[in-house]
Amino acid sequence: MRIVFMGTPEVAAFSLERLFEAPEPVVGVVTQPDRPAGRGQKSIPSPVRRVAESHHVPVLAPEKIRDPAFFNTLSGWTPDLIVVVAFGRILPRQILELAPHGCLNVHYSLLPKYRGAAPVPWAIIGSEEKSGVTTMRLVEKMDAGPIFLQREISIEPNDTTASLQAKLAPVGAELLVETIAGLKAGNLTPQAQEESKVTYAPVLKKEDGLIDWNLPAVSIERRVRGFNPWPSAYTYLAGNLLKIHRARVIEMTEKAAPGEVLKADKEGLWIATGAGALSLEEVQLENRKKLTAREFLNGTRVEKGARL
RNA sequence: CGCGGGGUGGAGCAGCCUGGUAGCUCGCAAGGCUCAUAACCUUGAGGUCCCGGGUUCAAAUCCCGGCCCCGCAA
Numbered sequence: 340m341r342i343v344f345m346g347t348p349e350v351a352a353f354s355l356e357r358l359f360e361a362p363e364p365v366v367g368v369v370t371q372p373d374r375p376a377g378r379g380q381k382s383i384p385s386p387v388r389r390v391a392e393s394h395h396v397p398v399l400a401p402e403k404i405r406d407p408a409f410f411n412t413l414s415g416w417t418p419d420l421i422v423v424v425a426f427g428r429i430l431p432r433q434i435l436e437l438a439p440h441g442c443l444n445v446h447y448s449l450l451p452k453y454r455g456a457a458p459v460p461w462a463i464i465g466s467e468e469k470s471g472v473t474t475m476r477l478v479e480k481m482d483a484g485p486i487f488l489q490r491e492i493s494i495e496p497n498d499t500t501a502s503l504q505a506k507l508a509p510v511g512a513e514l515l516v517e518t519i520a521g522l523k524a525g526n527l528t529p530q531a532q533e534e535s536k537v538t539y540a541p542v543l544k545k546e547d548g549l550i551d552w553n554l555p556a557v558s559i560e561r562r563v564r565g566f567n568p569w570p571s572a573y574t575y576l577a578g579n580l581l582k583i584h585r586a587r588v589i590e591m592t593e594k595a596a597p598g599e600v601l602k603a604d605k606e607g608l609w610i611a612t613g614a615g616a617l618s619l620e621e622v623q624l625e626n627r628k629k630l631t632a633r634e635f636l637n638g639t640r641v642e643k644g645a646r647l
Numbered sequence: 648c649g650c651g652g653g654g655u656g657g658a659g660c661a662g663c664c665u666g667g668u669a670g671c672u673c674g675c676a677a678g679g680c681u682c683a684u685a686a687c688c689u690u691g692a693g694g695u696c697c698c699g700g701g702u703u704c705a706a707a708u709c710c711c712g713g714c715c716c717c718g719c720a721a
Contacts, residue, residue, distance in 0.1 A: 376721055380649050545720095580718075605673085605685055626652040626718045630659070633685090637672045638660030 343418035345369040351424040352386035357512035442477035451532040453540040454482035461540035463565035474518040485529030499567040552598035556615035585621035603641040608632040
């Protein structure tokens with residue numbers, strides 16, 4: 340079975356790496372074009388491109404997904420199956436219907452929950468106790484295709500998007516290989532998703548990270564974990580951007596306005612919220628390194644009663 | 648050439664503009680106090696002020712070059 344792989348970021352690269360160990364040949368890879376990124380705006384190849392090139396497989400990186408020249412090359416690879424993992428573009432029907440086995444997608448949630456671009460953060464923010472990976476057939480409607488296989492993993496109370504993603508990546512890669520084997524053997528029956536249980540996980544924006552101190556401390560703490568490593572939960576301290584990388588919920592007895600500094604000493608940096616208080620355990624001031632509250636307070640004076 | 652901040656005892660920072668004594672909050676060591684403490688008091692050790700040039704009587708501080716770290720943006 341000839342496979343074409345489409346994907347872009349680290350998770351996708353992980354799956355691709357696993358595919359190269361599987362029996363079916365990967366005959367071509369499609370990824371997003373190199374984009375200027377990072378400090379200095381140097382052009383950086385996507386993780387998927389790097390993996391593909393290290394295995395000497397041809398790579399396409401079309402600027403426009405509907406480019407006819409791209410489609411011609413793609414169909415010239417005569418794929419039996421197209422595997423799509425976090426590619427980052429909506430595929431036109433023409434591509435969805437190109438391969439005899441269609442397009443197989445790996446999605447990092449327990450569909451039908453958390454359809455969309457950012458299932459992992461939203462599962463954490465949504466207070467879920469478990470997440471997982473789903474393989475399904477791609478259809479035109481976003482993440483709405485029939486499900487092949489699904490596997491659960493639990494979300495731990497201290498899981499961040501980074502840590503959960505790291506746990507999901509190998510599970511997804513394994514499930515992908517199993518799904519391909521099942522498709523080849525012809526013993527998989529796709530199950531339609533239950534529309535009544537659908538929830539959405541919209542793409543994250545930088546502004547989503549801005550903390551609303553009126554929320555309960557438990558919600559803010561989940562956002563701190565869900566937005567780690569990106570876009571990062573943040574607030575403003577005396578006009579300076581302050582990222583919060585790790586926080587802990589504290590019972591608050593005293594009455595204080597949300598966002599007010601309750602304590603800023605060797606015991607910690609506590610902020611009042613809409614319900615309960617939040618102890619900032621690890622923070623980062625703009626232009627500065629990530630620091631524990633203790634280290635941070637050694638060099639930056641924060642007055643009790645100040646507002647964030 | 649995307650924009651910007653920074654590299655100062657073990658940690659985090661101030662000092663730099665307006666050159667001339669090395670500062671603050673901690674940590675560490677020793678002693679004291681206390682039933683007790685990430686408590687408090689006393690004393691102490693510890694610094695090539697990123698590297699290389701230059702200007703100057705004198706450079707952490709001003710100028711030129713380099714290396715490294717970080718925020719924004721993407």
